[in-house]
Amino acid sequence: MTAVRPHTSRRLPSVMAGAGRAGDPVAVTQLAETDLEAVTAELARHPGGRLADLFAADTDPVILRAVWALDLDQRYLIIETPVSGSRYPALSEIAPAAFAEECEIYEQFGIRPAGDKPLNRVATPPQADIELPRLGRAPAEPPADVHAPHVVGGHAFEFPFGPVRQVAVESLYYGLVTSGEELVDLYLFTWHKHRGVEWRAQGQTPQQALFHIERAEGLSAIGNGWAFAAAAEAALHIEPGAAAMSGRAAALELERLYNHAAAIAALCQACGLAVGRAAAEIALERFLRLNAVVFGHRYLFNVLAIGGIRTAPDLAALRAGLPAAYGELRRAADALLATNSFLDRLEATGIVTTEEAGRLGLVGLVARAAGVAADTRADHPSGPYSGLRPAVATQAAGDALARLRVMLAEAAESVRLLETLIGTGALGHGAGQPEESGTPRPGPAGRSGLGWAESPRGESLAWVQLDQSGRISRARLRPAAVRNWRGFDDACRSQNVFTDVPIIEASFWLTVAGTAR
Template sequence: MSAIRTAVDEERFVVTDRLTRKLQSLGTPAFRPEESEAGSVGPALLCPIGPDDWALAAEAAAAQGCRWAAGWGDSQGESWVVNALLEKSGDYLLLRTVLPPGRNDLPSQTPLFPGAARPERHTRDLLGLDFTGHPDGRRWVRHQAWGEREFPLRPDFPLAGCPPAVTAPDRGYGFASAHGPEVNEIPVGPVHAGIIEPGHFRFLAVGETVLNLEERLGYVHKGIEKLAEGRDPESLAQLAGRVSGDTAVGHAWAACQAMERAAGVEPPERALWLRAIFAERERVANHLNDIGAICNDTAFAFGYYQFSRLRELWLRDNLRWFGHRLLMDRVVPGGVAVDLPEEAASGMQAAIAALRRELDELKPILDEGTIFQDRVVGAGVLPERIARELGCLGYVARACGIGRDVRERAPHAPYDRLGVKAVVRGDGDVAARLYVRYGELHASLDILEECLRRIEPGPLRTDWRNPSEHAEGLGLVEGWRGEIATYVRFDGAGRIARFFPRDPSVFNWPALEKLILGNIVPDFPLCNKSVNGSYSGHDL
């Protein structure tokens, strides 16, 4: 393995060295370290192993303290290819196994990595792979829209499917139950009194105290992975920006990064700085929205109005300077679609200064609001141990003292020149998740000012060149909710053969089931908003 390392990389591959040596000691097929292209997928070191060693590999990874970061399946000919992305201290390792024709079972890694539970169920439901030893055999994605032997992501399944005239009600899902004269079962959703997307929450409570919460998501399966097949890079970037509308920049950047790595395309310097500007503006807009929404769920109307007003002004500037409030389709393969207008360079500096002043004025109001503090301090506490077990990301993890941030731990350009430091708190409650967001607002404003100082004139886009058949890439971007991991593989015509985007919400949604325990039912909206998982980013 040392043959593929440089002196600069020496420290980064320490963890993957240990893990790979352990895997090789198990008798797994060793990759050829002298062939660097065969030994990596983007920033992740590729480690092929045999199917029978899949569980042993998980044991080795768990023993090294790795985080299970993503998992997906891929159909190639008559064989299934299954991937698991692992991370520790900014190093990434991609475990890969190939199931021979006729075999569709693989040991589950969920017993060692609880965060793998829903992704493995997703792969099982869409591809028909069987993860033996998985603790939950219930459908997760398909609900009742497909038959028992229909798997929508298989190559022979039509994009539109074969939907019945009326889909059967999903009444057979086996929610956890409890019995007793004082135990109440409270169903919430999937249809909500508002414009949010559908999700079902089943509470068990004694009086108002929550004993158990179980989520049921996946009601709007959009078919993103199937829709991506056969698209050209430009079209895939557009689709990626719509995985979760509030993360248009983050998902598009991760998809473009993956495609560019597969094709060997380097975006121009100016484009990289503009991408960072777009990403930080997206982070600011969403944190302002969430802080206001948390205020709203504590009946603190003044805070809700003020942060909503600040977000609206910020989004109007996006529209005025870059042509779209949510910055959709601004990140494209090879660069960016729009430049920084001359009036934006000075106008953005003034807007940053104005927002910073208002944030400084509002924070003491939040800090000194007795009723507000009574609601957020100590509510929805997520222990650090559980956050680590689930693989939580973004502000959910950082509020528990876990400093996971791609911009710091595995920085890509231009963040590798910015010295970003994760904003971390240790209490793990609603207040901690709010104040991490507050700290990240100031950090993003600092980053934006640095980007404006360092951006230089230059081209916005590099000419695209089609990658070779089976070329693959992995994109890793710190979206505003946390780490986004995106995988792409190309066919022989330069079009997409496989696209898998993993939103951070996949690992943060399960945390909501844990942090609500022992709280009262009326605090659920507050706890839910403090996590603010994306239904759309989850329901591919």
């Protein structure tokens, strides 16, 4: 099932009046604290409206920024609200997706939503002897290690698992609440992987900061890197050339292909299907080698630059290698789709409903497999995507099988997009002239920009603010993993047992690094 979204004209929310010019992909508006709740409620009701991110910047006063994606209107709306006191209206009461960000803002800036809802620990470790630097002021009280009440017939208990867990996966601490086999509840703690990527970017030029942004989540180096580069370019008023943007799109689709192949291999591993895993890994290795010959790196590091790309794709290698690599993936997929014992294992496992996907602000293939046809390549096209018109693959069931089907449809679409990019000559013959000098570009202080890209896991968002000298005063990076881990809890709770958890984790294909960046 695929859907190409028509560009509809509808009445814009009242707050949009006077916010930027019509047709601009990003509108910015200022709003007083007193109006924040009413406007949030209106935007939450607006068709295609979702609270994509919430973060704070500056310290005196702290300015709260809510990024709304108005997908049907093809616009992002940034609402800036100065918060004078230590409290602001609780947005998560209206848009539940905001809760994790409210916790994060409390830890980093010391301001909290109104009410007495406990705010969870996100990035600060509980060890008393570790004091991490913050982006703003310290909170009055330390964040809580909140565990929801979890007693089922008086027999449920919490089974701690991690952070050192299975082999060759990232560290992650699970609190599994169970009455024996069925999962009653699940908590995830990730503070042990928080590397302070946003803090590190402060004082650097955007080009310098790109090094750590790419390594915030290595499996989304292009998705996150493009979002960050686009944000910096918007702040600096730079427009990369068409060939460079097509080069980015080629890298992004290659990133999607290898990630989906890796997810399918992981799904087979989680199901104990060694032959399927080997078949998917043959395809995965082919894609990684294709990345290496086309862009010079198996994981596409160091491809992007602020203002363009650093490495021009090797078109001949791409043209020659793509069909064989995709052929291996198709071969594995055809065999898997004919293996009933495998499909039965995925069916009805880890269900995310359409309602949950909307409420929790889920993105990417997890949302699309739950019937939400959101894809920034179609909804907020940049670079070549407005011409390519990517088809958005969706499924209705919301289970692991639906996510597998979405991955396969997206892989086919990525190959089509790459072939179109090769065929139309959009990739040109070189990388153009990227703006890769590390020298800062002076300008008015407070210049800022928003950037986005559809990473393999879904919408990556970045926001960059520059000071007078052209160095970063605040960088915000919101990889898709930040959003989708929230749906993971709910998916695991939906009538699943312990052995379903690895399958659900593989089908979400998230990284801990992406959320604990």
